Amino acid sequence: MSSGRVLIIGGGPAGIEAARGLADLGVPVTIVESRDRLGGMPIAAHYATLTPSLEDAEQAMARMLAPLLGNPAVELRLGAAVSGFAGAAGDFELSVARNGSQESVRAGAIIVATGFQHFDPGRETQMYGYYEFDDVITLPESEKMLKEHSFVRPSDGRLPERVAFIQCVGSRDRQIGNEFCSKVCCGVASKQAIEIRQQLPEAKVFIFYIDMRMYGYWENRIYWPAQEQYKVNYIRGIVAEVLKKGDRLVIRGEDTTLGRPMEIAVDVVVLSVGMEPSQGTREMARLLGLRQNKYGYIETEGVPLATVLTSVEGVFAAGACTGPADLEDSVSMGGAAALKAAALVRKKALAAGATG
Amino acid sequence: MGCDTSKYAAVPLAEKLRLFEQVKADERFSHGLYGCYECGVCVAVCPSARFYDFSPRWIAQALAREDADLVYKFMNEDVWDCSQCFSCDKCPRGNSPGGLITILREVAVRNGLKSAKDALEGYGRIIYKILSTGTQVAPDMLQPNAFPDWGPHVKEISENLEWWRRALPPETLHTTETSWEVSEQTLRELYLIWYASGVMEMIKEVDEGLHMILTDVMEEKLEEAGFALDATAQD
Numbered sequence: 152m153s154s155g156r157v158l159i160i161g162g163g164p165a166g167i168e169a170a171r172g173l174a175d176l177g178v179p180v181t182i183v184e185s186r187d188r189l190g191g192m193p194i195a196a197h198y199a200t201l202t203p204s205l206e207d208a209e210q211a212m213a214r215m216l217a218p219l220l221g222n223p224a225v226e227l228r229l230g231a232a233v234s235g236f237a238g239a240a241g242d243f244e245l246s247v248a249r250n251g252s253q254e255s256v257r258a259g260a261i262i263v264a265t266g267f268q269h270f271d272p273g274r275e276t277q278m279y280g281y282y283e284f285d286d287v288i289t290l291p292e293s294e295k296m297l298k299e300h301s302f303v304r305p306s307d308g309r310l311p312e313r314v315a316f317i318q319c320v321g322s323r324d325r326q327i328g329n330e331f332c333s334k335v336c337c338g339v340a341s342k343q344a345i346e347i348r349q350q351l352p353e354a355k356v357f358i359f360y361i362d363m364r365m366y367g368y369w370e371n372r373i374y375w376p377a378q379e380q381y382k383v384n385y386i387r388g389i390v391a392e393v394l395k396k397g398d399r400l401v402i403r404g405e406d407t408t409l410g411r412p413m414e415i416a417v418d419v420v421v422l423s424v425g426m427e428p429s430q431g432t433r434e435m436a437r438l439l440g441l442r443q444n445k446y447g448y449i450e451t452e453g454v455p456l457a458t459v460l461t462s463v464e465g466v467f468a469a470g471a472c473t474g475p476a477d478l479e480d481s482v483s484m485g486g487a488a489a490l491k492a493a494a495l496v497r498k499k500a501l502a503a504g505a506t507g
Numbered sequence: 508m509g510c511d512t513s514k515y516a517a518v519p520l521a522e523k524l525r526l527f528e529q530v531k532a533d534e535r536f537s538h539g540l541y542g543c544y545e546c547g548v549c550v551a552v553c554p555s556a557r558f559y560d561f562s563p564r565w566i567a568q569a570l571a572r573e574d575a576d577l578v579y580k581f582m583n584e585d586v587w588d589c590s591q592c593f594s595c596d597k598c599p600r601g602n603s604p605g606g607l608i609t610i611l612r613e614v615a616v617r618n619g620l621k622s623a624k625d626a627l628e629g630y631g632r633i634i635y636k637i638l639s640t641g642t643q644v645a646p647d648m649l650q651p652n653a654f655p656d657w658g659p660h661v662k663e664i665s666e667n668l669e670w671w672r673r674a675l676p677p678e679t680l681h682t683t684e685t686s687w688e689v690s691e692q693t694l695r696e697l698y699l700i701w702y703a704s705g706v707m708e709m710i711k712e713v714d715e716g717l718h719m720i721l722t723d724v725m726e727e728k729l730e731e732a733g734f735a736l737d738a739t740a741q742d
Contacts, residue, residue, distance in 0.1 A: 363544075375600075378542030378543075379541045379542050382573075384571070384572055385542070385543075408543075408545055408564070408565075409509075409510040409565060409568065409569075409577075410509060411509075411510055411511075
């Protein structure tokens, strides 16, 4: 027996694109999403806009989702989780738990698109006083304020005069164990810096960095305008500590450009936190027996010339469950995974027809 | 040294900001400063950076950050270490640290900063030559006491200058008081440019004596040709 259905775990950008592609090919799809809504991190974490388009995140995701809603080829299971797994490529049997009950779903192939979570700056150490000072926040918290058009000092609701971003928090750090670059934080911080300057033209914005990683068109679409048009101050040097002085914060570091120690008073510090595998990614990797790398991400096989193969035949992985990924990476991988999954179920069905 | 601004701590911030505003108001400013990668290519190609504690990157950075203290320090010291060769125009972002330095120097001169006077002090003769004759350093300035670093033969050459010059093939170089022959009309046009572009006012700011001597020379020539200098200066 073989199943022509593909089960997609995770309804974020990668999973949605995989579902769109499979539905277009006429392959029946089941999406299992643990949250109550599709849309993944851009929706769950209240993104204001997408990088680098600066398009409204809700609108962009709604447009992406539209072809799935009411599509007869797509079955949605929201607030659900995969809890059991058996079988082999072409004929997997999965248990899906929802509202305390278990249901069985058969699928010929599985696409894991369970994504990432933002690094928690308080996890290992009290980094930069994140849990100590109200005005030390993270990129997603800043994003939420920007979405509400209310970027303020969380401590007292006043408008900030100076905002400082600190890059590479929880990334490229052997002390923490995340040696990788999270890829998107340079662009997202620069995008937010532009938005802060748009919403608060009087505010001064600093970005403290090791090196700006604005690959491809992010360079000219985000970085240059931030620096040239919006006068965001990029200072090479990573902040060592954040202290409280009066009702403001003081950040200390080295200004490596000018070769001198620096101390700057600011109102809000935004920690540019990187990516880590989400809880769902870790759980699914364990349940499905997928090889993980030392950081807990699902290891893709055959990189760089294959992007979505896992260590288990018939199980594909797409998006930030495989490592730091931007939206373009995630969506591209979703499409690639759809193609691989569709080809696999078709091949298995043909083989079953030939022998049966 | 470097980026230490403590020497100018007593200068009020308002004064530093006033000068910085003049720099920003220069219409060339936005074409000289986009954003800085900190790549260091401007320092790598800079001849002055090899010999002095000088960095075109610092200049661009200080201006980009709108650090008025640092800009003031640079305007008083570092900008005079630049040879204005514009090698730093190699910048991948299209910045021109050399062009920014031109602006900083001009603001320093216009405001009569002591550093500008000090830096230009040794150049009175050269400024006089350039402005009054329209050519660069003239052969008759080749005097052993003025330019000992021009080598052991300066004395010999300067004593027979006319002969040496006549040995040069182009007739336009058979001059000793100017580098080459400059026509009366070219000279008049240059004088009018010095006045109209504000160069004469800058000279006045740094060296009043020199300004007086130059004005005498220029006025005479211009008036001969029918130009009323007072009206020209105000244009």
